Amino acid sequence: MADVRAGAFGPRERYRPARPESWREIEDWAGLELPRDYKQFVDDYGDAIVFGHLFIAHPEGIDPLLKVMQEERQTFLADVEGEFDKAPGESSGLGRLLPWAYHNFNGDICLLVPPSTDKRDWNVAISFRQCPEVQIFPGGVIDFLHALVRREVPRGWPHVGFEWVSAEGSPLI
16 A cells, blocks of 8 residues: 655644444445545545545535545436436446545546456546546546646646645534
8 A cells, every 4th residue: 555645745634534324324325345545545635625626525524425425426426327316336347446536626536446356456537527427547546646746637627735724614623
């Protein structure tokens, strides 16, 4: 597992991780065990805007992660009949993708792509709102964030370095 604080991110900004039962509620809803490095990043930096426009929800933040996942998933799957009625772990195709962040500049949704049965690694996908396309980026959340630090950004995203700003009104302060 990559250390999420390695290099560009610096010391963690949150000093109280989410309670295990908060993560368990999310994983029970999803029907999937989330990647540890993603959960560590959210515990350390969540309920904030990073890279100037990427909102990272926290399970106990101002806009709780479970609520964000459910709402963004419904938006993402609006045109995929019947898929949002199932848990991601029980779905197939696009229904398996799980929102983990959104871009508050252009509305793009960041998604976790669960491993297939023959692979163990998670990937990241972006659902572009401005055009109906989903692009998959190899590697997990930390790999994706490190690529953003290297200015390897999805099309239409501004080129900025790592910035961290707490979500306004965050109860995690």
